[in-house]
Amino acid sequence: MNTSSTTSFEAIADTIMYRWSAERDVWVSPSEVEQARAYLERAGVLTSPLPDGRFAVSGNTAATIEATRIVLLGLRHLHAARVGKRLA
Numbered sequence: 001m002n003t004s005s006t007t008s009f010e011a012i013a014d015t016i017m018y019r020w021s022a023e024r025d026v027w028v029s030p031s032e033v034e035q036a037r038a039y040l041e042r043a044g045v046l047t048s049p050l051p052d053g054r055f056a057v058s059g060n061t062a063a064t065i066e067a068t069r070i071v072l073l074g075l076r077h078l079h080a081a082r083v084g085k086r087l088a
Contacts, residue, residue: 009039013078016071028071036074043077 012035019025028036037047037055046058047070055070057063065073 009035009074010078013075017075026068028068030067033067033070036071039074040070040077043081045073045077 012032016028016032019027040047044059048056048058050056050064054064054066057065057070057073
């Protein structure tokens with residue numbers, strides 16, 4: 001696992017959570033989406049971009065979701081890792 005990438009995602013995760021809670025803005029940048037996708041891949045959740053801008057998520061959470069939900073899924077996994085829980 002690339003420690004600098006993990007630290008980078010953790011840093012932007014805190015920024016995203018602040019923005020979402022304080023500013024009530026759920027917009028995410030393309031780089032935030034890619035950081036979340038890379039983090040999810042390291043967590044064993046594979047995502048694939050779709051032509052319509054959404055993403056296919058494989059595994060136990062198989063679904064088709066939009067960019068904001070990809071970041072939210074990454075945040076959920078990060079939170080679970082921080083508190084020592086395992087997501088199903």
